[in-house]
Amino acid sequence: MKSVAFISEKGGVGKSTTVLNVAAAMAGKGLKVLVLDTDPQANATYVLLRGEKPRRPTIHEVLVGQAAAIHAIVPTALPGVDILPAATDLADANVTLAGEMGRERRLRVAMAGAEAAYDYVLVDTAPTRSLLTTNVLNFVEEVLVPIVPGLFGVLGLGQLQADVAAVRRFLDNKALRLGGVFLTMTERHNVAQDVEEQLRRLFGDLVFRTKIPRSVKLEEAHSRHESVLSYAPKSVGASAYLALTEEILDDGREAKRNGDPGGNPSAHDAA
Template sequence: MSSSAPASIRRVVAVANQKGGVGKTTTVINLATALAAAGHRVLVIDFDPQGNASTGLGVEPADRQPSIYDVLTGEETLDGATMATQVPNLTLVPATRDLVGAEVELLEGERRDQRLRDALFDGAAEAEFVLIDCPPSLGMLTVNALVAADEVLVPLQCEFLALEGLSHLLHTVDRIRRSRNPDLRIRGVVLTMFDRRNNLSEVVAEDVRANLGDTVFETVIPRNVRISEAPSHGLPVMLYDWRSAGAQAYIQLARELLERYERDAA
């Protein structure tokens, strides 16, 4: 992969969709791996109490201390909670179930919606890309991620009424932009779980593109058994089976993302 983003600019990307099961965590893991494989320094912040991004990168629950919860509560710095992964250039701040409590605790704390932004301001200086795996909700954790982020990447499953739930997320992004983070932008929408054998996938893809235009990435992530199998082995699909259609799709998505950054800089 030859495209490259300017190394001097750190981009913080919140990968978000309040609907679960749309390929959000899968996109974080595999897009991060593809960017790292292209030579970029990438940090994944697992911001979901389920901790699936940590699992998918091969980090067992017993090894997730300190975690992003400790960063939010001020017990640890972001750099202090960052750990290496088996992927060169890719580091991780893991999540634990303690994040469930953080959702409640943040409702009453000072700078409650800016904890993650404060942590990023003081840490992760080496990362060119920070990918935040948001929980499948629009609660305080996701608000923290959106306040901290430069942009939002939205995985959208190719299913009936796919656009309906997206409107709620876009409304939240607009609200955060107006009140807390004026520079926040939508980087793009990624169509996931695309099944070429199913006419519905084609119809949904056409509908989404008709409504959102160039916001939608050309790259489509297929429904692929290798993508589904890889997390159970604690591996990104590129390490599990780089020849698979799923791995190649995420490589292409990373290439397209980097090309968008190049166009922005031109």
């Protein structure tokens, strides 16, 4: 089992879109995928359960210790993809857990055993730094960051890198790493090129080769509760997400990073 979380404090940068389409691409290759929805907005849940309200228990009951993860995981509209769904009351978990024992370890403890049935666990996250995100960081193997080109595209990455380092130092997940950054919603203009150059300067080999272009097909697919791979298989969005998935699955990409598990050390105070 491998696990990856898509994290950015910026809202609307394509985290949920990436989780959905990478899940579909992985399942298309015959991999068994589990999506963890840790965002109270529950966007991934909404698309994958075709707009149906998730029945209880959800990830909230799992985190507060009222249900086992295997009792909350359900199949989705995508063959080969299961989900541990979220509902809007997940926001309350930040408050409920704050005074509880093992508050930063709840997801890690809950997933022990449940994850074994899957080749890949993909975690969607909220655009807020919270106890929920800390739980995610203390569980996954790697963090991938979508970045929309623009003036403030890379701001906030410094905080995320500090959080990754703090989890390795103070919590259980000693092998957690920033696995990469990739550009989303790119358009053909100079800002995108500037941001890409800046990213490569800061993050070197951590920058994915694949860029996800802005494509209306991606949005249309969501509103039909589909992945772009089934909705518009010949679109630029579909081929970009297939390529991104290949890169995520490529074990070789790790070796290209000079053997440094935390990524380029010179980038650590970069943003």
